[in-house]
Amino acid sequence: MKPSRELEIFMDRLGHRFADPSLLARALTHSSLSSPTRGDNQRLEFLGDRVLGLVMAQAVLAADEAAKEGQLAPRFNALVRKEACADVARQIDVGAAMRLGKSEMSAGGRRRMALLGDAMEAVIAAVYLDAGFDVAQEVVLRLWGDRIDRVADDARDAKTALQEWAQGRGMAPPSYSELARSGPDHAPVFQVRVTLADGRYADGQATAKRQAEQAAASALLQMLESG
Known part of the structure; x- marks a missing residue:
């Protein structure tokens, strides 16, 4: 499929050009707008959560080779929790590109933490399916940026x-x-x-x-x- 102008703009913000833009379109489609011919992002969200988890598990291990499991776990949790995903989603304005039904749109869905976090995970999965783990890892590490360096201090809620x-x-x-x-x-x-x-x-x-x-x-x- 030829990407819409909206998807083109979002790919620039994301920093990844999709070989298959339909993956990104699905990642940004909420279930409130799904239909028999238009899939939503729930399955991609499931996959993206796992891809993000592997990227961050490797990142926290590499960041502190002396840390014990009891120190690593809260750091990992701080990086993958829904609030962190939503924060990154706001950083690249995922909300502006999300495809929502009228009910979710009128309820402020583009700003809701849960929807933003889910969509960010789905986008990660879309990148993984489009270009493989190495590219998905590069995208995630770039977007999470210095959050990874700060996580030892930020891990406590x-x-x-x-x-x-x-x-x-x-x-x-x-x-x-x-x-x-x-x-x-x-x-x-x-x-x-x-x-x-x-x-x-x-x-x-x-x-x-x-x-x-x-x-x-x-x-x-x-x-x-x-x-």
């Missing part, structure tokens, strides 16, 4: 880091409370507050409660570090 900060100062663990939930049932938005024992607090918002708690913890950590 924000909630864990905040709890350790509080415990290190003899304080009780932070408490989390849901302030609000909005949006339709299929695309809710949670607003969560985290509060320290001394009353300092911060709020976070996301499309999943766990991610909202992480966002709140991250916001409070930034506040604490800045002053």
Whole structure:
């Protein structure tokens, strides 16, 4: 197939020219727009998750030859979790190229973390099927960039880091409370507050409660570090 102008532009952002652009078209097609003649990206997402996992397993091993398994596992998890995939997807604006049904589009699907992360994994699989593992590895390592170098410091999630900060100062663990939930049932938005024992607090918002708690913890950590 001849790629559309939209796919041509996205291939430039991705940094890979597809011999078979139909693979990329499928990787960017959400199930809300699939049909008997138009496949979606779910199977590619499954494959891309495994390709990404192998690339990152090799990367964390190569980055620290002295690290033990207990140190490597959280670093690996930090690089392959859905939030990391969504962050890379935003970096190359996967959302602008995604093909969504009207319901997902009206619900803000181009910005949703889960959809972006899934699409990024599917794109990785499309590159792998189009050009092989070595090319897919090069694309992934280039897009993840210095996240790999920083992962030893970033591996702890924000909630864990905040709890350790509080415990290190003899304080009780932070408490989390849901302030609000909005949006339709299929695309809710949670607003969560985290509060320290001394009353300092911060709020976070996301499309999943766990991610909202992480966002709140991250916001409070930034506040604490800045002053």
